[in-house]
Amino acid sequence: MSIRNDFPILARKVNGQSLVYLDNAATTQKPQVVITAMSHFYQNSNANVHRGVHTLAGEATEAYEACRSELKKWFNAERVIITSGTTESINLVAHAWARANLVAGDAVILTEMEHHSDIVPWQLLAQDIGIELRFISLNDDLTLDMDAFEASLDGAKLVACVHTSNVLGIRNPVEQIIKISHENGVKVLLDSAQAVPHEKIDFTALGADFLACSAHKMCGPTGIGCLLVKEDSFSQMQPFMGGGDMIQTVTTNGSTFQENEHKFEAGTPRIAEGVGWAAALKWLGKIDLQSEHLRLIRIARWTANQLKSISGMTVFGRHDDGDSAVVSFIHDSIHSEDMARLLDARGIAIRTGHHCAQPLMKILGVEGTMRVSFYLYNNQEEAELFIETIRGIVERFS
Amino acid sequence: MTWPSDIQEVIDEFAEIEDAMERLEILMDFSDEVDELPSDEWTEQNLVKGCQSRAHVVIEQRDGTIWMRAASDAKMVQGLMGILSIAVNGATVEEVLELTPDFVIEMGVLNTLTPSRSNGFRTMFDMIQKAVMEMR
Numbered sequence: 001m002s003i004r005n006d007f008p009i010l011a012r013k014v015n016g017q018s019l020v021y022l023d024n025a026a027t028t029q030k031p032q033v034v035i036t037a038m039s040h041f042y043q044n045s046n047a048n049v050h051r052g053v054h055t056l057a058g059e060a061t062e063a064y065e066a067c068r069s070e071l072k073k074w075f076n077a078e079r080v081i082i083t084s085g086t087t088e089s090i091n092l093v094a095h096a097w098a099r100a101n102l103v104a105g106d107a108v109i110l111t112e113m114e115h116h117s118d119i120v121p122w123q124l125l126a127q128d129i130g131i132e133l134r135f136i137s138l139n140d141d142l143t144l145d146m147d148a149f150e151a152s153l154d155g156a157k158l159v160a161c162v163h164t165s166n167v168l169g170i171r172n173p174v175e176q177i178i179k180i181s182h183e184n185g186v187k188v189l190l191d192s193a194q195a196v197p198h199e200k201i202d203f204t205a206l207g208a209d210f211l212a213c214s215a216h217k218m219c220g221p222t223g224i225g226c227l228l229v230k231e232d233s234f235s236q237m238q239p240f241m242g243g244g245d246m247i248q249t250v251t252t253n254g255s256t257f258q259e260n261e262h263k264f265e266a267g268t269p270r271i272a273e274g275v276g277w278a279a280a281l282k283w284l285g286k287i288d289l290q291s292e293h294l295r296l297i298r299i300a301r302w303t304a305n306q307l308k309s310i311s312g313m314t315v316f317g318r319h320d321d322g323d324s325a326v327v328s329f330i331h332d333s334i335h336s337e338d339m340a341r342l343l344d345a346r347g348i349a350i351r352t353g354h355h356c357a358q359p360l361m362k363i364l365g366v367e368g369t370m371r372v373s374f375y376l377y378n379n380q381e382e383a384e385l386f387i388e389t390i391r392g393i394v395e396r397f398s
Numbered sequence: 399m400t401w402p403s404d405i406q407e408v409i410d411e412f413a414e415i416e417d418a419m420e421r422l423e424i425l426m427d428f429s430d431e432v433d434e435l436p437s438d439e440w441t442e443q444n445l446v447k448g449c450q451s452r453a454h455v456v457i458e459q460r461d462g463t464i465w466m467r468a469a470s471d472a473k474m475v476q477g478l479m480g481i482l483s484i485a486v487n488g489a490t491v492e493e494v495l496e497l498t499p500d501f502v503i504e505m506g507v508l509n510t511l512t513p514s515r516s517n518g519f520r521t522m523f524d525m526i527q528k529a530v531m532e533m534r
Contacts (some may be wrong), residue, residue, distance in 0.1 A: 335474075336450070338474045342419055345418035
């Protein structure tokens with residue numbers, strides 16, 4: 001109960017009904033402490049960061065850089081580049097690392113369950129510099145084909161792989177992927193957007209070379225995320241977005257650049273968002289994520305089993321303990337969009353569509369799915385209400 | 399805002415219903431109003447782009463008035479097509495061009511008309527007006 005009380009939005013009504021928010025894989029709700037921290041910053045300390053000598057500039061810089069310190073502690077990472085989110089973080093690897101270190105014919109390994117944000121940047125780079133893209137196929141149970149993965153590594157320079165699928169909830173064996181890749185001299189970039197809300201990641205112990213994530217999937221604000229980078233890869237990165245804040249000196253003949261993460265953070269950063277993210281991390285730090293995750297995956301598994309028992313319903317994914325609490329499904333006669341609108345009429349928010357994973361949709365043989373995703377403030381009662389409502393809809397409209 | 403009388407009648411019908419799910423049910427019932435476009439006439443050209451569901455619309459002029467044929471795999475989209483058919487079928491070019499899409503907000507069946515991936519209604523409406531504009 002106490003976790004729910006921290007989220008003011010959960011008190012609102014939608015179409016006259018109590019809100020049941022099951023769209024957490026798209027974005028999570030924000031606890032009051034995050035909202036307060038951002039308002040407090042704008043009310044008391046708003047100024048641009050770095051270089052300013054007045055009091056507000058000092059306070060703003062300290063508050064913003066505290067976000068980086070919190071992130072370094074949270075992820076046990078030495079280098080944290082603050083970006084606009086997972087998408088920008090992956091694009092940053094493509095532009096700042098891959099463009100500078102890969103040549104025509106080098107291969108980048110992707111999987112068939114990638115989000116578009118981990119496909120399109122590589123396709124654009126392939127058009128530009130002629131790298132080869134290889135997609136690892138899936139087994140019948142929709143897990144990654146690890147034999148195909150191992151076989152694909154010859155000539156590869158980077159594996160860019162989703163940590164936890166946003167559609168299926170399946171957590172890939174990233175430890176094994178990193179180990180095998182490194183044995184073959186291949187670097188690893190993890191798209192951990194869906195993993196960070198559900199597991200506390202120790203970036204140094206995990207050993208990945210790059211890790212991309214977003215604040216808004218873990219109770220932080222939208223518009224901010226980060227790229228964690230191992231030191232040796234960091235030293236191989238070249239600046240790609242030029243502007244203020246990332247330089248040491250600028251003359252009409254040329255420029256020199258900052259040595260630290262600022263080198264990749266041109267322009268005024270998302271200051272209030274940084275303040276909000278730091279507050280979210282402190283709030284999350286008080287929660288036992290591991291036991292909460294087990295509670296949520298049990299709710300997701302129960303939901304998946306209930307859905308499977310409804311006539312005409314197909315459920316995707318396996319919902320193992322390590323997977324995220326996401327359930328994707330379709331109904332054979334009620335269109336996903338219709339179902340989502342009918343659920344919304346009862347205050348239940350779910351997502352529909354291709355979830356920015358069209359190659360995976362093709363494998364599933366569908367154009368899109370419905371998806372429910374649970375987070376810290378959700379409970380079994382909400383799952384039961386969702387199932388009861390969807391049973392009623394199927395009975396009435398199919 | 400004043401609407402053509404047949405649209406006002408639909409708005410009034412929705413206004414009497416308080417329950418959101420019932421409103422959606424009524425919306426789906428309007429799918430019967432659509433002069434259905436057979437699937438063999440579904441082309442890339444008459445596809446409503448940006449709609450989560452598959453939707454096709456064809457606009458024709460018969461004896462100086464406008465008529466639409468349409469189809470969708472989502473019942474609610476087809477319902478919206480039905481309501482559009484009520485507004486458009488038998489109307490003159492000028493009458494169709496005078497329409498604005500806000501009546502669906504007034505009916506309480508769509509939350510927004512922002513053109514986006516998730517709202518093909520606006521695209522469908524714009525597509526109809528563009529086709530009619532070309533018939534001018």
